[in-house]
Amino acid sequence: MAAFTRIAREAILERGAMEHPALVVVADETLVDEPASAPLAGRRDDTPVLLNVNAQSARQLSVPEPVFRADFTAMAIAATGRLSSLSTALAAAASRLSGLDEEHCRAGIDAELAGELASRDELESNLALAHDVYTLASDWTAVAWPDDADESDVVEADLVDLGLEPPCRAAPSIYASANSPARHTGNWRQYRPVLEPDKCNRCWLCFVWCPEAAITLDENEFPTVDYDVCKGCLLCAHECPTDAFRVERELGA
Amino acid sequence: MSAYESSELEAIKNLKQIAREEQILPGTAICGGCGGLEALRLAAKVLGEKTVFVNAAGCFTLLAVFPYTPLKGSWLYTNMASASAGAQGVRDALDVLIEKGKLTRDEDVNVVVVAGDGSTYDMGLSSTSAAIFRELDFWYFCYDNESYGNTGVQMSSATPYGARTSTSAVTPASREGTEHGKKNLFEIWRAHRPPYVATVSARYPVDLTNKFLKAKTLKGPKLFIAHAPCPTGWLYDPEQTLSYSRLAVDTGIFALKEAVNGDVTHTVLPKRHRPVEEYLAGQGRYRHLFEPERNERALALIQEQVDRYWEAVSQ
């Protein structure tokens, strides 16, 4: 697990990596097949997986049952207008699966977000989002909390054990040059900037300002976005003086 | 080869003279919309491929992580306090190799420290001071995201008064968040009398490019402070990075200037500055100055400091 939260009734007295989660929440379906993320590592046969999927995407994912899928991103955007409230949606779904009732979930959201959000309205829309999630998940069965001592049914993850190496091996030198584009950061995108060439006045601004160098200019000085690597920050669309970038929800990065 | 090498060091006049060739490629783990990367990418276009970056631990350490590098040139990772000492070692080694004839002058490279503000203003200041004192022929690029970003946005001595960080929280006892003002790094460096010190912002890519072009003609320590809006730490949406670059310059909070052999020139002089509130208001790290009620005292103080700075400039 690269990122995790420990939740328990009793005091949590340990820290460090989480080996066998009771519930796995995958906020971005494109991570399921990423060896570097391996979000399903360490699960047991019956560990539920909560999977945020893009309803319009044709991607086929082989996630073993029990799996609970929903387009939480679309729900978040519909309820609050903000992508960042995806966290609220996933927290609500996870609470539901953990057997918390909605009142407790609402109290948690209130405590967590009251200091962060600008207005009462924003908080209310996040609470409404949690309610939507609880409604959607009304027939989900809550997680059966496993006994940690029993590891017999842990699914072996297909991972290379790196172990502890001396620094010269643990942080090896890189002899390649300019090979980072092989890493496709395009799957970070929630939105995709799509150029409408007839609106573009070829001013170069998007090319100059894209932090990623994901935009190149063609021979006629029209910008081309490399979707393999574009992270979807949308700075280009925001800065374009002629609004030549249409912004679409990402379907298949 | 950098596109600037043919037109050797002539200042550019417009955006379309910026090199099309990239020196820092995509695919890194740096956050989407990172303002520091935006500035470094433009700077690297001038520095060109014959560059070795000497990095202090920070966000940009994630640029080159085995087995990937976004660079055509080289990269050396050092620790937070000693990037400038690392640069000294690399420069000395290059000089020795050239002197012994094992490297030709043509194969020489720019030695460029890339470090965040935590390393630059705090931990590494002593080794940098020593390197400037020794007149080391190197470049120093500080991307100033005004916090220890990589470890979770802790306060540094570059964090501005009134900004909230994870170690300068807003509490009933401290309504401002950060209570201290930012160190004046430009003046600290200038007091060492290096040939060149400049501030840069992606807001003005031509100004940024020309400052790097000018520094190419100067031997010795060449120092750059880049305004580096940070969506992750400053708490705004990544698409707004340029908006905050723009507002920082337009409100006068970030002054674009250079000092050649100690003489200061402001390279962009807005006729009238916008109120600082326009810069502060949308950033989550300043939200407590506006909500639940306005902290008039803190807001007035920030405005006064900016006004006082520019009054001194116009005298």
Ligand SMILES: Cc1ncc(C[n+]2csc(CCOP(=O)(O)OP(=O)(O)O)c2C)c(N)n1
């Ligand atoms: C001596 C030392 N102390 C602490 C750390 C842990 N550390 C790694 S990156 C980092 C933050 C650096 O902040 P800054 O220089 O501003 O760069 P940023 O992360 O903001 O890019 C810290 C504290 C370290 N690597 N070395």
Ligand code: SF4
């Ligand atoms: S910023 Fe807009 S108008 Fe300018 S080149 Fe890019 S897409 Fe075209």
Ligand code: SF4
């Ligand atoms: S969305 Fe961001 S990363 Fe993608 S092309 Fe636009 S500016 Fe570059």
Ligand code: SF4
């Ligand atoms: S935390 Fe800020 S400075 Fe660091 S990579 Fe992300 S956006 Fe850039």
Ligand SMILES: [Mg+2]
């Ligand atoms: Mg920093």
